[in-house]
Amino acid sequence: MKALTNRSKMVSNKELTFMESLYFPAIIKGMMITISHLFTRKATISYPEVQREFAPVYRGKHVLKRDAKGAENCTACGLCAVACPAEAITMTAAERKKGEEALYREEKYAAVYEINMLRCIFCGLCEEACPKEAIFLTDEIVKTSYERKDFIYGKDKLVESLDKRIDITKRQNKY
Ligand code: SF4
Ligand code: SF4
DSSP states (O other), X not given: OOOSSTTOOOOOOOOOOHHHHHOHHHHHHHHHHHHHHHTSOOSOOOTTTSOOOOOTTOOOSEEEOBOTTSOBOOOOOOHHHHHOTTOOEEEEEEEOOXXXXXXXXXXXXXXXXXXXXXXXXXXXXXXXXXXTSOEEEOSOOOOOOSOGGGGEEOHHHHBOXXXXXXXXXXXXXXX
């Protein structure tokens, strides 16, 4: 019968020789292969103690940026949600009230802004669609969890904190 691939091998049922039936040569050969791996570079690392350096263009958890004065940039225009191929973004818009100028840069803002990290494919299209430079993907990893609800990231996890600003300019320049 014609072989389906050129990787097929003919297997013979010949009797084992005395040496072959002792299995020692095969065991020693196997041990030599194992020992040789002790001297080769390991493919694994001891995560999380040791962490690999990410590529400069790595796209991880999003950040909702604030302006220089600390007001939220997002105006809840919805363009990021429309651009998102995974339908991972939802938001509820609200009108800025008098006295909230320091909190929100424009008259409209996102009262609720959520990203479902289980849906997100970290494509970066939300970042590209945003006309207000409000959303960026950072080099932070989305933390694992056993609970699905932990992957719905709201403003508490997304908005940049005032005392720990995230510099996205370096990452942007590496494209
Ligand atoms: S990175 Fe892509 S998939 Fe994730 S929220 Fe943004 S547009 Fe949607
Ligand atoms: S992040 Fe940008 S695109 Fe998305 S709603 Fe806010 S301003 Fe609009």
